[in-house]
Amino acid sequence: MNHSYARAAELQVEAWKTSFGAFDPHPSLHVPEERLEAVFNVVSERLEGNYPFHHPVYAGQMLKSPHHVALSAYALAASINPNNHALDGGPPSSEMEKEVIKRLAFFFGYDSTCLGHLTSSGTIGNLEALWVAREIHPQKSIAFSSNAHYTHGRMCGVLGIESQVIEIDENGEFKLDEVDPRSIGTFVVTLGTTGLGKTEALHQVVVWAKTHDIRIHIDAAYGGFFRVLAHSSLIDGTNWKLMQEADSMVVDPHKHGLQPYGCGCVLFKNPEVARFYLHDSPYTYYTSDDLHLGEISLECSRAGAAAVALWATLECFPLEEARGFGPIMGACRKAALTFEQNIAESRKLTMLSPPELDIVTYFPSHKGNKPVTSLSECSEAARTVFERGMESRQFYLSLYTMSADAFLKLHPEFRKDSEQVTILRSVLMRPEHEMFAEELVRRIEQAV
Secondary structure, eight states, rough: OHHHHHHHHHHHHHHHHTOOOOOOOOGOOOHHHHHHHHHHHHHHHHTTTSSSSSSSOOOSSSOOOOHHHHHHHHHHHHHOOOOOGGGGGOOOHHHHHHHHHHHHHTTTTOTTTTTTEEEEHHHHHHHHHHHHHHHHHHHHHEETTTTHHHHHHHHHHTTGGGGGEEOBBBBSOOGGGGGGGGEEEEEEEEEETTTTOOOOOHHHHHHHHHTTTTTEEETTTTTGGGGGTTTTTSOTTTTTTGGSSSEEEETTTTTTOOOOSSOOOEEESOOGGGGOOOOOTTTTHHHHHOOOOGGGOOOOOBBBHHHHHHHHOOOOHHHHHBBHHHHHHHHHHHHHHHHHHHHHHHHSSSSSSSSSSSEEEEEEEEEEEOOBBHHHHHHHHHHHHHHHHHTTSSOOOOOEEEEEHHHHHHHSSOOSSSEEEEEEEOOOOOHHHHHHHHHHHHHHHHHH
């Protein structure tokens, strides 16, 4: 795809590069033309082995192609290769990152004094948030639900506090009456679980946590951008409207934010947590008395191109309900609702539960013409549909394994002949899924 604006910007950057004077590249960097052609022929052939992440037939994992605005801005900045660790490593990209952080902070309800930066991923963002939580309350536990992302437990292991983890059962509501609040320092609430796409009950935790002086961290790596719909009729905005009550939060722009990997973000409401990041780097922070991004980050080198790409994207797509990200996120949500409606009319497929965001979970109610009556039959039927989709290239789904008891709470009519059950899961995170959801259900039905 030829984008004239990107080419014009590229020429402008090339003019800037040559303004420092001509020089000859070192001969050691030369690659013969025929070798380049041969290598890139192989590269393009090998890349054909990917699944079609760019296309609405792909409704499997949380993967999609980034927007061409983000790609163009990233490639342009990457040709300079700024490092957003120290300000002299990328002065313009560092300023753009600071501007992006202010926009995200405002979007999530924080004021301009909050502390934040981009990260290479949501995992690293959550690591930083849990690290700060440990530093603030070194003797207290970190609590999260059984539906939280598995990396919370892993990061607590990295931090050496795995023995201080409290896992709380959550099935729509947290069982807070079963927890001793005196032992908890930070409570993690997930807005957009990566398995089922659930929004945990932040509204329930807020009052309880403040009463007991417990910090709140929000993991909104997947769901964060749905806040743009908090005042719409498409989602229940109760929890999304309370995000500013949290002490820290994480969001992943490389999921719903249209960015290439890796671009995460961590925000802290209280800028005083910067004291935990204090360190000395005598060869790094010398060009400016302003706060360097590396002085408030656990990571050292980070791609300045990620900040440039996100900055350009937010210029084109504001974080607003009526324009920019609102229509994009609205389309993803409408895709899930259309998918659910078509499953309700199907005689071959059944929803696990109503979708809260844009992740749908469902299972075959038949295997061929025979009704599915047991958990093992359900798992077998789901795997068959999953494999037929990829073999035919008609659709690409993912599988989700859950406990038998959790499944039977929702569908007690099945016979329990195993301790786990595997069902189908689709992530409808491309706005194009809004127009393709009905067709996707039809194709899946044909594979049952």
